[in-house]
Amino acid sequence: MTKKISIGVTGFSRSGKTVFIGSLIQALLTSDAWSERKGQGPLARFSPVERGQFISAQVKSDLNTDLPQFPFRKVRESLVGSSSKWPTATEGISRIVVEVEFSPRKSFIKRPRKMQIELIDFPGEWLIDLPMLDLSYEEWSRNMLAAAECGARKEWVLKYFDHVDAIGIGAAFDEEVAEDLADLWREYLQVSIDSGYVLNQPGRLLRPDALRNSPILRLVPLPERLAGSGLWVGMEARFKDYKSKVIKPFYKKHFSKIDRQIVLIDLLRAIQLGEPVFNEMTESLSETLKSFNYGKGGGLSWLVGGATSHVLFAATKCDHVTRGDRANIEQTMRRMLSHLDDQNELRASSLKHEVMAISSIKVTEDRKTTKPPVREVLFGLPKGAAQPNQYDPGGVPLDFPPHWGEVDFEFYEFQPMHELMTDALYEGFPAINLGRVLEFLIGDDFA
Numbered sequence: 001m002t003k004k005i006s007i008g009v010t011g012f013s014r015s016g017k018t019v020f021i022g023s024l025i026q027a028l029l030t031s032d033a034w035s036e037r038k039g040q041g042p043l044a045r046f047s048p049v050e051r052g053q054f055i056s057a058q059v060k061s062d063l064n065t066d067l068p069q070f071p072f073r074k075v076r077e078s079l080v081g082s083s084s085k086w087p088t089a090t091e092g093i094s095r096i097v098v099e100v101e102f103s104p105r106k107s108f109i110k111r112p113r114k115m116q117i118e119l120i121d122f123p124g125e126w127l128i129d130l131p132m133l134d135l136s137y138e139e140w141s142r143n144m145l146a147a148a149e150c151g152a153r154k155e156w157v158l159k160y161f162d163h164v165d166a167i168g169i170g171a172a173f174d175e176e177v178a179e180d181l182a183d184l185w186r187e188y189l190q191v192s193i194d195s196g197y198v199l200n201q202p203g204r205l206l207r208p209d210a211l212r213n214s215p216i217l218r219l220v221p222l223p224e225r226l227a228g229s230g231l232w233v234g235m236e237a238r239f240k241d242y243k244s245k246v247i248k249p250f251y252k253k254h255f256s257k258i259d260r261q262i263v264l265i266d267l268l269r270a271i272q273l274g275e276p277v278f279n280e281m282t283e284s285l286s287e288t289l290k291s292f293n294y295g296k297g298g299g300l301s302w303l304v305g306g307a308t309s310h311v312l313f314a315a316t317k318c319d320h321v322t323r324g325d326r327a328n329i330e331q332t333m334r335r336m337l338s339h340l341d342d343q344n345e346l347r348a349s350s351l352k353h354e355v356m357a358i359s360s361i362k363v364t365e366d367r368k369t370t371k372p373p374v375r376e377v378l379f380g381l382p383k384g385a386a387q388p389n390q391y392d393p394g395g396v397p398l399d400f401p402p403h404w405g406e407v408d409f410e411f412y413e414f415q416p417m418h419e420l421m422t423d424a425l426y427e428g429f430p431a432i433n434l435g436r437v438l439e440f441l442i443g444d445d446f447a
């Protein structure tokens, strides 16, 4: 019987899920290009490939599913096409199955075996909705409005607050009122997400997919002053509906049967965006990880128990950092995880967990300056630049949380350079630690 392994790829919006899935599939499809060059290529350190056990991989068009197929060709084409570009942001959920053929490790078993690897992609905006499951409408409203009063958000939310201030306590629930409020709240969330903040609920307001224009998305937080009004009562009912009809089905259908999990964390961009964005990301991550045990009680049981046996926390886009500094990202990640998992629930469990710094697609080259003092730099094409050039991104802060006054790291938003992408059709995309990721997640399954 063909073994099936479902790998959950989780992360907030723009954390790198789609790029990761696309690069991983392409690496599996092209692994034979590296069979004579052990220890190299995107799947270096993935033992089935290194040991010569890996025979081939094939994308399966799976008819037995109600989910759209992950747009693998489109993702690959945008990267290798004549004007290489990152793939567009994900609008809805999709799934892809790759069937891998391999020879078992035990030499007396001669016949090749098959394994199916399932990957699911979804918009990161939906992930941030999970912590809502544990909240009442009153608590959620309080949290959302308090967050909106902080830092830069204060400016962006003004129009919404002005609108709400004009509503009297006798206000009845009305779809038109709800729609106007939801439009203003969405505008505010949009500015917030564009500025790198992640706590943007309800997430479906930003990525509605099939729910576009659906009344269930006319959901906004209200001040306690309006508690007891018809508007409040109506919103409270909508909040319950949103949890039971939108969040829970998504969660149950796509998170509860995951065998292996990779949580992608955009640590470097968050460092670049500064303290408020960074703090919001880590706090939201902590809340989201807690919510994974929803309904099971005690500990991070969803993450650690049930089917999910291996969890990997990966800092993505580490091609934004010079080679010598990459090990430091893992150290910062470890410290971050200790902070997120301060109750030790994750580490005290028998779960296999690991931390890595990865780059699903390495779009920079590691170079050294020619004139002394010789130092490592990156050669790449930052967003908005006409030509690639050499850049020194500075160093990643080692402490968690970083000493913000001393941070001198620059995130250049490097773009794919066509000349580095062309061989990807035959050899997979250049990557950092992709093979190590796969080894951790599924290496044992090739016994």
Ligand SMILES: Nc1nc2c(ncn2[C@@H]2O[C@H](COP(=O)(O)OP(=O)(O)OP(=O)(O)O)[C@@H](O)[C@H]2O)c(=O)[nH]1
Binding pocket: 011, 012, 013, 014, 015, 016, 017, 018, 019, 020, 086, 087, 088, 089, 090, 091, 122, 123, 124, 125, 316, 317, 318, 319, 320, 358, 359, 360, 361, 362, 363, 414, 415
């Ligand atoms: N340099 C570099 N940039 C990356 C890498 N992976 C992702 N990025 C950048 O991060 C952006 C977001 O990556 P996606 O894979 O689309 O992120 P996502 O998690 O699917 O985002 P949503 O679909 O919005 O949830 C890309 O457009 C790139 O700019 C990587 O390995 N290296």
Ligand SMILES: [Mg+2]
Binding pocket: 017, 018, 019, 088, 089, 090, 121, 122, 123, 124
């Ligand atoms: Mg995506």
